[in-house]
Amino acid sequence: MAVCIAVIAKENYPLYIRSIPTENELKFHYTVHTSLDVVDEKISAMGKALVDQRELYLGLLYPTEDYKVYGYVTNSKVKFVMVVDSSNTALRDNEIRSMFRKLHNSYTDIMCNPFYNPGDRIHSRAFDNMVTSMMMQVC
Amino acid sequence: MEPGPAGAVGGTGTGSGALFLPLSDSEQQRYSELFARCCPPGAAAAPPEAAAGGSSVGELFRASQLPPDTLHQITEVCGAKRVGYFGPAQFYIALKLIAAAQSGFPVRIESIKNELPLPRFMALKNDSEIRYGNPAELHGVKFQVPHATLEKNSYKRTDEGDKQEHKSPPMSPICSPPASPSSYQRTSLSYGYGKSRNGLEQQHGASYEVRHSTHQQDGPSSGNYGAKSACACSTLNRSLSAEREPLDSSAHYADDPWRITEEQRDYYVNQFRSLQPDLNSFISGSVAKNFFTKSKLPIPELSHIWELSDVDCDGALTLAEFCAAFHLVVARKNGYQLPETLPETLLPDYLQAASLKPLHDCTLFDSYSESLPGNQQTRDFNRTEKTSAEEVPDNSALIQDAKKDDKQVLKTSIAIKPIPKEFQHLTVKTVAQESNALKARPRSRSYSSTSIEDAMRKGEEPPTPPPRPQKSHSRASSLDLNKIFQQNAQAMRSGWLPPPPPALPPRPSVTQTEQVSEVELHPQMNRPPSQTEENSSIKKEVVLAQPPSKPVRRKFRPETQALENPELSPTINVTSSLPAVKPHLPVQKQSSKQKRAIQTAIRKNKEANAVLARLNSELQQQLKKTYGKNKINPMLPFILGKLSH
Numbered sequence: 001m002a003v004c005i006a007v008i009a010k011e012n013y014p015l016y017i018r019s020i021p022t023e024n025e026l027k028f029h030y031t032v033h034t035s036l037d038v039v040d041e042k043i044s045a046m047g048k049a050l051v052d053q054r055e056l057y058l059g060l061l062y063p064t065e066d067y068k069v070y071g072y073v074t075n076s077k078v079k080f081v082m083v084v085d086s087s088n089t090a091l092r093d094n095e096i097r098s099m100f101r102k103l104h105n106s107y108t109d110i111m112c113n114p115f116y117n118p119g120d121r122i123h124s125r126a127f128d129n130m131v132t133s134m135m136m137q138v139c
Numbered sequence: 140m141e142p143g144p145a146g147a148v149g150g151t152g153t154g155s156g157a158l159f160l161p162l163s164d165s166e167q168q169r170y171s172e173l174f175a176r177c178c179p180p181g182a183a184a185a186p187p188e189a190a191a192g193g194s195s196v197g198e199l200f201r202a203s204q205l206p207p208d209t210l211h212q213i214t215e216v217c218g219a220k221r222v223g224y225f226g227p228a229q230f231y232i233a234l235k236l237i238a239a240a241q242s243g244f245p246v247r248i249e250s251i252k253n254e255l256p257l258p259r260f261m262a263l264k265n266d267s268e269i270r271y272g273n274p275a276e277l278h279g280v281k282f283q284v285p286h287a288t289l290e291k292n293s294y295k296r297t298d299e300g301d302k303q304e305h306k307s308p309p310m311s312p313i314c315s316p317p318a319s320p321s322s323y324q325r326t327s328l329s330y331g332y333g334k335s336r337n338g339l340e341q342q343h344g345a346s347y348e349v350r351h352s353t354h355q356q357d358g359p360s361s362g363n364y365g366a367k368s369a370c371a372c373s374t375l376n377r378s379l380s381a382e383r384e385p386l387d388s389s390a391h392y393a394d395d396p397w398r399i400t401e402e403q404r405d406y407y408v409n410q411f412r413s414l415q416p417d418l419n420s421f422i423s424g425s426v427a428k429n430f431f432t433k434s435k436l437p438i439p440e441l442s443h444i445w446e447l448s449d450v451d452c453d454g455a456l457t458l459a460e461f462c463a464a465f466h467l468v469v470a471r472k473n474g475y476q477l478p479e480t481l482p483e484t485l486l487p488d489y490l491q492a493a494s495l496k497p498l499h500d501c502t503l504f505d506s507y508s509e510s511l512p513g514n515q516q517t518r519d520f521n522r523t524e525k526t527s528a529e530e531v532p533d534n535s536a537l538i539q540d541a542k543k544d545d546k547q548v549l550k551t552s553i554a555i556k557p558i559p560k561e562f563q564h565l566t567v568k569t570v571a572q573e574s575n576a577l578k579a580r581p582r583s584r585s586y587s588s589t590s591i592e593d594a595m596r597k598g599e600e601p602p603t604p605p606p607r608p609q610k611s612h613s614r615a616s617s618l619d620l621n622k623i624f625q626q627n628a629q630a631m632r633s634g635w636l637p638p639p640p641p642a643l644p645p646r647p648s649v650t651q652t653e654q655v656s657e658v659e660l661h662p663q664m665n666r667p668p669s670q671t672e673e674n675s676s677i678k679k680e681v682v683l684a685q686p687p688s689k690p691v692r693r694k695f696r697p698e699t700q701a702l703e704n705p706e707l708s709p710t711i712n713v714t715s716s717l718p719a720v721k722p723h724l725p726v727q728k729q730s731s732k733q734k735r736a737i738q739t740a741i742r743k744n745k746e747a748n749a750v751l752a753r754l755n756s757e758l759q760q761q762l763k764k765t766y767g768k769n770k771i772n773p774m775l776p777f778i779l780g781k782l783s784h
């Protein structure tokens with residue numbers, strides 16, 4: 001269960017960012033922003049020749065005391081960043097991967113919508129529902 | 140019969156007093172009430188001379204929830220058809236007849252001579268419609284609401300009545316449209332979607348008017364209906380906003396605004412055709428985008444509508460998806476809030492099923508489906524058919540689709556009405572099967588599963604791939620060979636991608652085994668496996684014979700399903716008898732050719748192997764030499780640089 005999920009465009013501006021409604025959502029935004037550097041680093045480290053072989057799932061980007069940040073890049077350089085609560089130890093890597101896969105699928109569905117212009121903010125209700133299902137339930 | 144009322148009426152405009160029809164007091168009161176209601180407001184002052192407005196009378200009659208046939212009969216009998224309008228006399232007679240019909244009496248003049256209860260009409264509720272029709276944000280729709288409510292009410296009743304009471308008549312939906320167009324005549328001028336719209340509406344209203352009068356006299360016919368939809372198509376093709384106009388009133392049920400009526404459906408189908416002539420194909424996203432943008436709905440809403448209607452998320456709209464999307468646009472334009480999820484009645488599956496049984500009861504359809512075992516298969520088959528165009532269905536599916544497509548095109552080109560008639564006629568199983576398949580057919584291949592969640596995903600299983608081609612020596616086949624080798628644990632690496640055959644089989648042994656194979660019989664095939672497996676593991680020939688047997692095994696597989704290939708393959712090697720048994724000679728010839736080809740390939744591989752191995756060793760040596768001098772190498776560029784100076 002993620003605490004914050006963000007979709008970042010190729011030019012590194014957010015297409016969609018949503019976090020659980022806590023008192024300090026800006027903190028998550030900041031975390032996502034800083035993790036973008038790590039994402040870029042991981043992408044560029046692969047080298048140009050290995051673009052095809054580069055895996056989409058980037059793994060743990062940035063562990064902080066309270067949170068862990070996972071990253072995922074599509075082939076069109078759209079990044080998905082997920083912030084997860086560190087106390088939630090039950091979350092395994094596979095689950096994170098599957099969550100990213102779902103995100104990616106939903107993102108593709110959005111792209112199929114001819115009324116969506118790539119680069120716009122994402123307002124899709126289906127996408128929202130899917131993200132809600134992945135977010136932590138705040139009691 | 141007819142002389143009766145004619146005599147009673149005595150011509151035009153006689154008051155009810157002249158009627159020889161006995162009316163009780165309550166009846167008198169009620170009838171005059173109803174008559175006053177049906178009269179145009181201005182004429183209320185002189186009821187005896189006035190004629191009730193045909194449309195309002197029609198609505199009232201439909202509110203009686205009698206089947207349209209009965210209503211036509213009533214109008215005939217009461218003499219309105221003959222005189223051409225509803226005078227008070229005709230009206231009162233008609234009311235009496237309605238009461239009779241509602242009580243179960245036949246529609247005859249005699250029956251109204253009896254004592255009858257008052258005719259029952261569903262109360263025309265204006266409130267419920269207003270509730271739907273007044274969102275603040277809708278521009279230009281508000282004024283429509285008061286006009287539209289009455290139509291909507293009548294529609295609601297008629298359509299409900301139609302759907303519930305009709306089993307046979309393809310005519311019934313035709314009853315509903317004329318009511319609305321006549322009211323359109325009143326309201327058309329007040330519609331303000333656009334100037335062009337108004338112009339078109341008037342045209343449209345005119346055409347409707349004509350048809351309305353003919354309706355009264357001739358009765359509905361599929362021809363009229365077809366002409367109407369064609370006319371609708373031609374006149375309203377130009378602008379999307381106008382297109383929606385005839386659908387406004389018919390779009391709304393009080394209980395289910397998301398249900399598509401026949402008229403609407405035909406309309407949508409025509410619009411689809413204008414964008415994409417093949418009804419079984421898709422409308423691409425960009426085309427659809429341009430089309431729906433004309434509706435002047437805001438883009439986010441259009442985006443949401445698309446999301447809802449494109450259930451398979453392939454960026455294209457099938458006919459059913461298009462109808463759903465169009466319907467949502469219409470609904471939105473008329474003030475309905477867009478739902479969060481696609482209503483059930485707009486699901487592509489539902490729409491597909493509904494398209495070919497427009498007025499049939501579900502029971503009827505089900506009874507047919509039960510009677511046709513094959514129907515289930517075709518329907519299931521259609522359901523599991525792939526949603527996206529990229530996925531390739533089975534060849535058999537393609538053939539079926541082709542057949543169905545042809546028929547479908549024929550069918551949809553005609554109005555949908557004939558289909559239910561045809562449906563009734565079909566008693567032959569095969570023919571009915573096809574027709575049912577046709578009914579399922581308007582969903583094109585891009586059909587997803589029924590549930591929306593599944594449909595939203597793209598993770599549908601593709602249809603089973605076509606059976607593997609029986610190629611002789613291909614990479615695919617050699618990959619299979621790889622499995623065999625791994626099982627036997629005798630693989631040797633080579634430079635080629637296809638798994639390396641271990642060693643060249645000595646020719647004579649292979650031919651020997653071939654000859655042996657010819658002799659052996661088929662049933663023995665299954666017995667030797669265990670023995671020959673052991674033998675094969677021991678003998679080198681086995682391994683060598685594996686490659687040649689591979690193609691033979693391939694051919695064998697489709698023929699004998701009982702055989703287990705992994706087990707067989709080793710056995711086939713040794714004996715190479717089993718495969719040869721069945722399709723003896725031709726297979727053998729082919730297999731031997733393939734064997735030779737494989738053997739040459741193997742030889743070449745080995746040679747290449749040897750060459751590469753030599754090269755490798757040489758390079759290794761060189762590397763060792765140069766490695767010793769490694770320290771000097773980094774300095775070389777500097778040395779060279781200095782030298783150049």
